[in-house]
Amino acid sequence: MLTNDFSVAAISVRNVSAGYAEEIVIHDVSFDVFKGEVFAVMGRSGCGKTTLFRAMVGLLKPLTGEIYYGAEKMEPISEQPQLHILRKLGVLFQSGALFSSMTVADNVALPLRQFTSLPKNVIGELVYLKLELVGLSDSAKKLPEELSGGMQKRVALARAMALDPEILFFDEPSAGLDPLTSAELDQTILGINSSIGTTIVVITHELRSAFAIANRAILLDPVEKTVIAEGPPRELKNSASDLRIRAFFRGYAD
Amino acid sequence: MFQIQYKQKSFDELLIHIAGSVSVEDAVSVNNELLEILESQPLKNVQLDLGGLSYLDGAGMAVIRNFARSCNKLRNSITLLNIPSSAKRFLDRDQFPIYNDNSILEGIEDPGFVEQIGEGMVNLKQNTYDIISFLGGIVDAFSSGLRSPGSVKWEGFLRLFEKAGVDAVPIVVILSLLMGAILAFQAAIQLRKFGANIFVADLVSLSICLEMGPLLTALIISGRSGAGYAAHVGSMQVAEEIDALRVLGIDPFLYLVAPRILAVALAAPCLTILADIMGVIGGCLVAGFSLDVTPTAYFNQVKKVLEISDVLKGLIKSLVFGVQIASIGCLRGFQVRGGAESVGSATTSAVVTCIFVLTVTNALFAVLFYYFPRIWSF
Ligand SMILES: Nc1ncnc2c1ncn2[C@@H]1O[C@H](COP(=O)(O)OP(=O)(O)O)[C@@H](O)[C@H]1O
Ligand SMILES: [Mg+2]
Numbered sequence: 001m002l003t004n005d006f007s008v009a010a011i012s013v014r015n016v017s018a019g020y021a022e023e024i025v026i027h028d029v030s031f032d033v034f035k036g037e038v039f040a041v042m043g044r045s046g047c048g049k050t051t052l053f054r055a056m057v058g059l060l061k062p063l064t065g066e067i068y069y070g071a072e073k074m075e076p077i078s079e080q081p082q083l084h085i086l087r088k089l090g091v092l093f094q095s096g097a098l099f100s101s102m103t104v105a106d107n108v109a110l111p112l113r114q115f116t117s118l119p120k121n122v123i124g125e126l127v128y129l130k131l132e133l134v135g136l137s138d139s140a141k142k143l144p145e146e147l148s149g150g151m152q153k154r155v156a157l158a159r160a161m162a163l164d165p166e167i168l169f170f171d172e173p174s175a176g177l178d179p180l181t182s183a184e185l186d187q188t189i190l191g192i193n194s195s196i197g198t199t200i201v202v203i204t205h206e207l208r209s210a211f212a213i214a215n216r217a218i219l220l221d222p223v224e225k226t227v228i229a230e231g232p233p234r235e236l237k238n239s240a241s242d243l244r245i246r247a248f249f250r251g252y253a254d
Numbered sequence: 255m256f257q258i259q260y261k262q263k264s265f266d267e268l269l270i271h272i273a274g275s276v277s278v279e280d281a282v283s284v285n286n287e288l289l290e291i292l293e294s295q296p297l298k299n300v301q302l303d304l305g306g307l308s309y310l311d312g313a314g315m316a317v318i319r320n321f322a323r324s325c326n327k328l329r330n331s332i333t334l335l336n337i338p339s340s341a342k343r344f345l346d347r348d349q350f351p352i353y354n355d356n357s358i359l360e361g362i363e364d365p366g367f368v369e370q371i372g373e374g375m376v377n378l379k380q381n382t383y384d385i386i387s388f389l390g391g392i393v394d395a396f397s398s399g400l401r402s403p404g405s406v407k408w409e410g411f412l413r414l415f416e417k418a419g420v421d422a423v424p425i426v427v428i429l430s431l432l433m434g435a436i437l438a439f440q441a442a443i444q445l446r447k448f449g450a451n452i453f454v455a456d457l458v459s460l461s462i463c464l465e466m467g468p469l470l471t472a473l474i475i476s477g478r479s480g481a482g483y484a485a486h487v488g489s490m491q492v493a494e495e496i497d498a499l500r501v502l503g504i505d506p507f508l509y510l511v512a513p514r515i516l517a518v519a520l521a522a523p524c525l526t527i528l529a530d531i532m533g534v535i536g537g538c539l540v541a542g543f544s545l546d547v548t549p550t551a552y553f554n555q556v557k558k559v560l561e562i563s564d565v566l567k568g569l570i571k572s573l574v575f576g577v578q579i580a581s582i583g584c585l586r587g588f589q590v591r592g593g594a595e596s597v598g599s600a601t602t603s604a605v606v607t608c609i610f611v612l613t614v615t616n617a618l619f620a621v622l623f624y625y626f627p628r629i630w631s632f
Pocket of ligand 1: 021043044045046048049051
């Protein structure tokens, strides 16, 4: 049972630094994502949004710092996969990451078969329902390669939501989508958030989308390598005195 | 977390109440209970009241739809009452009068026998077309490479040669040494009976230089470079990298295929010489240990029996093998359509095709060398 309580932290990121062999990409990042909110991670391309996201879901071991889901510490999946936490997460990767050898329906059914013992009929029904939600019930039997990029993204979204996870991660959901589809996707995201109170973390560089859906946002800076602003997107835009924040929200460098 | 109650409302009406929360965790038991009620109550008109639900997720909705479809199957009418607003979109029967027929998970059905034959024919035609146009592409690339050598990408060539040739040295050395030793060992058992010990040198040196050396090397290269090229080019195909080259105005044959063919064509004879030497040495070791043939006697005999032309024949073969292996690897890579699975089959198919083509070519060479034993005289 999910509750909307904007004061209980669903995810706490504490002093996390992360990076790759040669370089630290994000340094000493701390923030909370509250239960039931839509939280945006913003920043220019290459500032480390995906890196932070990979650290949050346990794909990348942070160099320092910890990530908590509720009271539980998230360990890197490679060291100690915590299935009960992973079960609560739904993840939409930047590239979709559909399994190319399975049909669309089987892609969506995979987490259901893995984590539930629902009978085949109900799984079929649920797959159909999730595909309806993203408007692709007609393509259920196609292979991913037979879909356009935007459609693949929507199938990936259906797969991420198959188990109605408590927390959904979206890495640049509207990248590569036309404005109309991307606006529809925003509405879908809001719909998921409001209907069953899913906590949603959206990684995006699109201002319009962030303004439309996010309750709060953080802004990462590629030079400082850390969070330079935190708050509701509109407030950040209107009240920021920092030049870098203003430049990001105005959409041009000054 | 959920409660289900039911009562008979009128003589043919059944009213079922669901209350509480229905989520993925309870979905299985809700499903079972609902279906049990349906089976135990032979009433025509079913009403399902969802008014008491505080929480209903996707799995819950799927259970309800499944229930509705089961009702339809049993020819009962079903009415959903008090649908929660968030679920209206998915449960409102006015918008979705017929629930899904649930065949979506059956996937793509396996083709029938006749269909498979037809598919095989179409594949054969496509494959032939691919091979011919690929050969055309290679010839085109080499001729334009000869006309303007500047357009070939030479920087990567050394690395390709290193990967295909130098990196294969350890495995070639070990395998051919063992191969020579095994040949000598098998021969020793027979030759000893006739006191013809010294002829082990003839047997090992001729069979290694003419057949085993080139073939063994070619097989190793197929497994290493042939498969590697198929996977590399195939992944590039999947990621649209080949298309990216094309629109940049770069000929993928000139950029990818030509350097690889040259690298392997050069590496294969080099590795074959190495394999020849190591094979003969392997034979020498066994001859020394189990046939009492001294190394001096062994190599004298090798010198007497092994002609330059024998070694050259092997090297010419291996040059051809090299060209074939690199071409087949790249061809299979270019044929990739779709995703990761297709890359896997391209890799498999590259190795299988290589083995087949190498064997056939080897047979052709055997015939050719039989009719023209002295290859350098023309
Ligand atoms: N696998 C990797 N290995 C090394 N560096 C990487 C890797 N992935 C990303 N980076 C570097 O990390 C930085 C941040 O990348 P990323 O998190 O993908 O940015 P964003 O998602 O914000 O566009 C970039 O400078 C990039 O070069
Ligand atoms: Mg990214």
